[in-house]
Amino acid sequence: MADSVGRQSDSINHATGKINRLELFKRKELTKEEKQRLRKEKKQHKKNKKDDRGPPEKEKEKEKASVPAPSKPATQSPAHKAAPVPVNASASESPVAAEKPAKSKAELRAERRARQDSERASKQGKKEGGQQSTSSKPKATPNELQPVVKRLPDHVQVDDPVALKKLAKKLERQQVRQINIVMLCLLSDCCPLTDDGFIQVFSEITLHIPVTVIHPSIVRLGLQYSQGIIAGSNARSVALLHAFKQVIQDYSTPPNEELSRDLVNKLSPYISFLSQCRPLSASMGNAIKYIKKEISNIPSQCKEEEAKRILQECIDSYINEKIILASEAISKYAIEKISDGDVILVYGCSSLVNHILCEAFEKQRKFRVIVVDSRPRLEGREALRRLVKKGIRCTYVLISALSYILPEVSKVFLGAHALLANGYVMSRVGTSQIALVAKAYNVPVLVCCETYKFCERVQTDSFVSNELDDPDDLIVTRNGKTHLENWQTFKSLGLLNLVYDVTPPDFVDLVITDLGMIPCTSVPVVLRVKNVDQ
Amino acid sequence: LEDGRKLVEYFRAQIRGDPDVASAVAAIRSLLEFLRRDQSETILGLRENMTQAIRRLEETDSSVAVSSGGELFLRFISLTSLEHPDLSQCKNVMIERGELFLKKISLSRGKVGKLCHTFIKDGAKILTHSSSRVVLKVLENAAADNKRFTVYVTESQPDSAGKRMAQKLRKLNIPVMVVLDAAVGYIMEKVDLVIVGAEGVVESGGVINKIGTYQMAVCSKAHNKPFYVVAESFKFVRLYPLNQQDVPDRFKYTADILKTVKDLNQEHPMIDYTPPSLITLLFTDLGVLTPSAVSDELIKLYL
Numbered sequence: 001m002a003d004s005v006g007r008q009s010d011s012i013n014h015a016t017g018k019i020n021r022l023e024l025f026k027r028k029e030l031t032k033e034e035k036q037r038l039r040k041e042k043k044q045h046k047k048n049k050k051d052d053r054g055p056p057e058k059e060k061e062k063e064k065a066s067v068p069a070p071s072k073p074a075t076q077s078p079a080h081k082a083a084p085v086p087v088n089a090s091a092s093e094s095p096v097a098a099e100k101p102a103k104s105k106a107e108l109r110a111e112r113r114a115r116q117d118s119e120r121a122s123k124q125g126k127k128e129g130g131q132q133s134t135s136s137k138p139k140a141t142p143n144e145l146q147p148v149v150k151r152l153p154d155h156v157q158v159d160d161p162v163a164l165k166k167l168a169k170k171l172e173r174q175q176v177r178q179i180n181i182v183m184l185c186l187l188s189d190c191c192p193l194t195d196d197g198f199i200q201v202f203s204e205i206t207l208h209i210p211v212t213v214i215h216p217s218i219v220r221l222g223l224q225y226s227q228g229i230i231a232g233s234n235a236r237s238v239a240l241l242h243a244f245k246q247v248i249q250d251y252s253t254p255p256n257e258e259l260s261r262d263l264v265n266k267l268s269p270y271i272s273f274l275s276q277c278r279p280l281s282a283s284m285g286n287a288i289k290y291i292k293k294e295i296s297n298i299p300s301q302c303k304e305e306e307a308k309r310i311l312q313e314c315i316d317s318y319i320n321e322k323i324i325l326a327s328e329a330i331s332k333y334a335i336e337k338i339s340d341g342d343v344i345l346v347y348g349c350s351s352l353v354n355h356i357l358c359e360a361f362e363k364q365r366k367f368r369v370i371v372v373d374s375r376p377r378l379e380g381r382e383a384l385r386r387l388v389k390k391g392i393r394c395t396y397v398l399i400s401a402l403s404y405i406l407p408e409v410s411k412v413f414l415g416a417h418a419l420l421a422n423g424y425v426m427s428r429v430g431t432s433q434i435a436l437v438a439k440a441y442n443v444p445v446l447v448c449c450e451t452y453k454f455c456e457r458v459q460t461d462s463f464v465s466n467e468l469d470d471p472d473d474l475i476v477t478r479n480g481k482t483h484l485e486n487w488q489t490f491k492s493l494g495l496l497n498l499v500y501d502v503t504p505p506d507f508v509d510l511v512i513t514d515l516g517m518i519p520c521t522s523v524p525v526v527l528r529v530k531n532v533d534q
Numbered sequence: 535l536e537d538g539r540k541l542v543e544y545f546r547a548q549i550r551g552d553p554d555v556a557s558a559v560a561a562i563r564s565l566l567e568f569l570r571r572d573q574s575e576t577i578l579g580l581r582e583n584m585t586q587a588i589r590r591l592e593e594t595d596s597s598v599a600v601s602s603g604g605e606l607f608l609r610f611i612s613l614t615s616l617e618h619p620d621l622s623q624c625k626n627v628m629i630e631r632g633e634l635f636l637k638k639i640s641l642s643r644g645k646v647g648k649l650c651h652t653f654i655k656d657g658a659k660i661l662t663h664s665s666s667r668v669v670l671k672v673l674e675n676a677a678a679d680n681k682r683f684t685v686y687v688t689e690s691q692p693d694s695a696g697k698r699m700a701q702k703l704r705k706l707n708i709p710v711m712v713v714l715d716a717a718v719g720y721i722m723e724k725v726d727l728v729i730v731g732a733e734g735v736v737e738s739g740g741v742i743n744k745i746g747t748y749q750m751a752v753c754s755k756a757h758n759k760p761f762y763v764v765a766e767s768f769k770f771v772r773l774y775p776l777n778q779q780d781v782p783d784r785f786k787y788t789a790d791i792l793k794t795v796k797d798l799n800q801e802h803p804m805i806d807y808t809p810p811s812l813i814t815l816l817f818t819d820l821g822v823l824t825p826s827a828v829s830d831e832l833i834k835l836y837l
Contacts, residue, residue, distance in 0.1 A: 337776065337780070411776070444776040444777060446776075506811075509738075509776055510738070510774060510776060516772075517737060517774040518737070518829055518833075519737070519738045519739065519810070519826060519829050521826040521829070522826070522829040522830060522833070525829065525830045525833055526833075529833065
């Protein structure tokens, strides 16, 4: 099966004839025998590995193997060793692996070493090619949803061709074909690749259009995400959950399958598709985890209609509890902190902060708002529109005027995209700047965040994992002159348009959640309490 | 109303009878007595009466500890399964738990003293602020351990509580010197550590204490001297002040002033808030905590 999938991908890649951007590197042509031999070898090695250590460690090795620069031939052997077989096969192999006698391990290793030496000699001068043919089969489920192995999903390594190829193969296996459709060139007007892969905008590499497999509401959702029509982490999560409701509605259990298992498998390609359109946010990740748990908890004797109804209700109650009621609770706590005569600074457009300010205004608190905005998204204008419509007195500045305006400010209210397990706040780029300057002026910084946005990840800087946006957005035309028009032609120039950044907990004075007001360092306690509840 | 007056009398009698007792402990004793004498017919009525009683006591003594102690007491006694059909049985359960709570907290000062005195080394110079019974206990334990140390106490205006502290320390044969409140910066380079008590410990890990504590904390941070706070666990309160202004008015001034004075801006507050970034460690009967661990403990206590 592995064989056929591999060959299928080859044929599709060649059939498109277009610039498959994943073919930046040359593919080495191994003979059929060599391929089979290598695969057997991999399987053997995998079995031996499973004797020594458990699967999670192996995946970590895979991850480490793919991270170092693929161009070094020296890394080929770890790539060899770590290359996994298809997950379905490996799942059945693990019981078998347990019975492997220890003696043959040494033999096999010696054999393998000899083979590798010979292959290394033959592959001298070829760079990533070797790795492509033996490239790892991708993992079945998105990594960020596996609670056991906590690490960053490999599709985030934008400039790593190996990771991209892995992802392509994974989508392959989930029968999501790789076809460049001309109709969707409206999305490809962003970011071409430079030859050495300096900047790549992830979401526009290729668009995977399903043939029969992806539900139309998910396709629509994916397009809305990548176009930026739906933006903001609450809006995205709610849209995702509504789309899933539609999917569940239209789902029918195939014969000889159980709803609880089959539906989860059906959802996985949708999730991969969506993460291709735009990387999943932490809130969406938590929502998906919740749905999958609910689906697998459906008792097997439940009739299909009944099960669908239960799931619809679960999703509705999730949205209601975690988003709508949570924002009510947060407003209640936040309004206590707003006193008359306050000057409140907000950044960008956070649905939660806007809601809090509108509620406080209705409760007759006297305050005025300063909205800080930044290019290229200029989301502050949306926040400004909403607040002014309510009748709140607002001032609008760009972020470059921040240190001018801060002496007037009494409090800063910030929204968050996610709260990380070490207390760092991940939010729209520019937030950490605001928190830093506010700290310098001794202005209290309050972050408002629902508990469903808390995630188990740990990150200490904004570079290790981030989302890249279209660099062409940074280009501005003034007086008929566009200075950066041909930035791609300059080899030494790159445009970086980051979407998120992380703020350290020392700059944040208070986090308001639906559980109450907590200091930034108590996020892991809340996560622990939540896990105990579940 | 009758009950309210009797309650306040009982409370005052407790404080007069045992001047060494923490005001929160006296309050809880009074609440327990109130519970025994209460005549309500339903559990809900009982709870309401208790809440009223706590309100009444707060009016008498506006310190943070009374408020937090009262709330914790109420939570503790109602946190059991009160599934008995008979009200008097439920009341008995609640009274039992109340007595258990009281016993626990009466021992808390001793526990804190035992924990903290090991941090005082031989030959140490200690700076403390105003008059705190917990700090006194700690220093007592250290002296009993045959350690030699000197203590500097600030005068702590407006009520000169520091002088009372100095007298008590002299009785224990501990060399003590009273300094002006304004001399904290001057004396900081001589001292090795700073130990203060607390009226309340807030959710962020900061403390609310007699006015002048914040100043002392800032000075000790500037000189890199450790700043220790000793407090019993019933002083943990569910407040989260962002700055000095954010502390509610009902804690800042004494009960009499709150009742009589119209314009509070003319009055001088009796307490201030010290943020957690300036505190090194907190010694409580729950153990030695860092300021960020206070929130964990609060979540455990209150949720």
